Amino acid sequence: MTKEDRLEAKNPSEKFLRMDRIPHIWCPGCGIGTVVTSFNEALKKSKIDLDDVVVVSGIGCTGRVAGYVKLDSFHSTHGRAIPFATGLKLANPNLNVVVFSGDGDIFGIGGNHFIHAARRNMDITVICVNNFNYAMTGGQVAATTPIGANASTAPYGNFEFSFSLPYLAEAAGATYVARWTALHLRRVTKSIQEALAKPGFSLIEVITPCVTLYARRNRLGDGLNLLKYYYDKSVIEHGADTRTLDISYQGKLVVGKFIDKEKPTFLHAMNEHMTKILGDKFVKYGE
Amino acid sequence: MVYFGNIKPIKGKVHIEKNRCKGCAFCVEYCPKDVLEMSEEFNVKGYHPPFVKDEDACVYCQLCESICPEFAIFVTIKEEEEEGEKGESRP
Numbered sequence: 001m002t003k004e005d006r007l008e009a010k011n012p013s014e015k016f017l018r019m020d021r022i023p024h025i026w027c028p029g030c031g032i033g034t035v036v037t038s039f040n041e042a043l044k045k046s047k048i049d050l051d052d053v054v055v056v057s058g059i060g061c062t063g064r065v066a067g068y069v070k071l072d073s074f075h076s077t078h079g080r081a082i083p084f085a086t087g088l089k090l091a092n093p094n095l096n097v098v099v100f101s102g103d104g105d106i107f108g109i110g111g112n113h114f115i116h117a118a119r120r121n122m123d124i125t126v127i128c129v130n131n132f133n134y135a136m137t138g139g140q141v142a143a144t145t146p147i148g149a150n151a152s153t154a155p156y157g158n159f160e161f162s163f164s165l166p167y168l169a170e171a172a173g174a175t176y177v178a179r180w181t182a183l184h185l186r187r188v189t190k191s192i193q194e195a196l197a198k199p200g201f202s203l204i205e206v207i208t209p210c211v212t213l214y215a216r217r218n219r220l221g222d223g224l225n226l227l228k229y230y231y232d233k234s235v236i237e238h239g240a241d242t243r244t245l246d247i248s249y250q251g252k253l254v255v256g257k258f259i260d261k262e263k264p265t266f267l268h269a270m271n272e273h274m275t276k277i278l279g280d281k282f283v284k285y286g287e
Numbered sequence: 288m289v290y291f292g293n294i295k296p297i298k299g300k301v302h303i304e305k306n307r308c309k310g311c312a313f314c315v316e317y318c319p320k321d322v323l324e325m326s327e328e329f330n331v332k333g334y335h336p337p338f339v340k341d342e343d344a345c346v347y348c349q350l351c352e353s354i355c356p357e358f359a360i361f362v363t364i365k366e367e368e369e370e371g372e373k374g375e376s377r378p
């Protein structure tokens with residue numbers, strides 16, 4: 001690299017983004033952009049052919065990711081990112097399919113799709129940005145809102161029990177489960193790398209500040225306050241029992257890699273089973 | 288500064304795309320060497336971008352680059368011309 005090149009050097013993330021769409025719509029202090037940078041970094045480090053990577057998002061603030069990444073991508077309807085990703089993976093098993101969406105989209109509206117894709121051990125990677133509410137539609141209570149937190153549909157605080165995403169994922173059958181906060185930059189990158197390389201269903205939950213709705217309604221300050229707060233409250237416990245990972249309002253956050261196990265993927269199980277039944281008549285698919 | 292053997296700290300050069308910044312201050316807060324500071328100046332969108340206060344202190348850790356949610360800041364390795372060194376390789 002000559003000196004001139006360096007002066008004109010571009011942000012390394014630009015290679016992975018549709019720069020004509022940047023600046024993005026996310027609020028100042030929103031953490032989603034940071035998670036995207038960690039994802040770009042993981043793509044760079046894992047050296048996979050970008051032509052083989054597909055990003056699918058649903059609706060929501062995080063759902064916009066599909067529109068910003070310079071990869072084959074699809075912005076699906078609300079909650080339907082996982083079934084779309086499943087279709088892609090089965091139609092072209094060589095693809096590395098990533099679902100990048102929010103908690104409201106994946107676990108609220110599309111919760112059923114999540115459990116079934118995990119149950120079948122579909123070989124996809126799910127990156128779920130958890131900001132504890134339905135942000136794009138105005139801060140309503142989501143399946144992840146902690147008890148006591150204020151939301152636009154819970155002006156006196158939320159009283160519904162919430163999902164613990166790693167517990168749900170493990171129970172449904174996921175083979176890789178990790179949780180970090182957006183500020184665990186390098187660890188998020190490493191987990192995404194591991195998940196991309198993992199055959200099977202992977203979930204990476206990233207707890208991320210939503211400054212405009214969650215922080216404002218709960219008077220938690222700005223993005224920086226929340227980013228710092230989540231990080232300070234987090235305790236790394238790799239392999240922790242997923243039954244202990246509930247999140248309470250402004251309480252301790254257990255983070256780490258909880259599950260990393262081997263299990264036949266959907267296609268592998270299908271090929272094994274059908275070969276056992278039909279013998280040589282069966283032509284294996286996608287392996 | 289005292290160096291161990293021939294190992295010298297790498298110096299970084301910080302590049303800020305001011306007009307892309309939304310003034311969240313993540314980079315300023317988390318730079319381990321306090322290289323950056325928020326400025327009083329406005330960018331085209333009316334946000335206050337950071338400025339490089341002490342570039343010599345930058346150790347090319349790239350944390351600002353990784354944390355920025357706007358893809359607005361990045362660092363390159365600074366060439367130490369006065370000593371005629373390449374400065375490209377990291378130990």
Ligand code: SF4
Nearest residue numbers: 027030061135210211
């Ligand atoms: S509403 Fe919340 S999650 Fe959505 S862009 Fe703004 S800060 Fe981010």
Ligand code: SF4
Nearest residue numbers: 318345346348349351
């Ligand atoms: S590379 Fe590291 S030391 Fe240099 S400005 Fe960025 S955060 Fe600070």
Ligand code: SF4
Nearest residue numbers: 308309311312314355
């Ligand atoms: S992290 Fe990025 S957007 Fe935030 S103040 Fe720094 S340069 Fe601006």
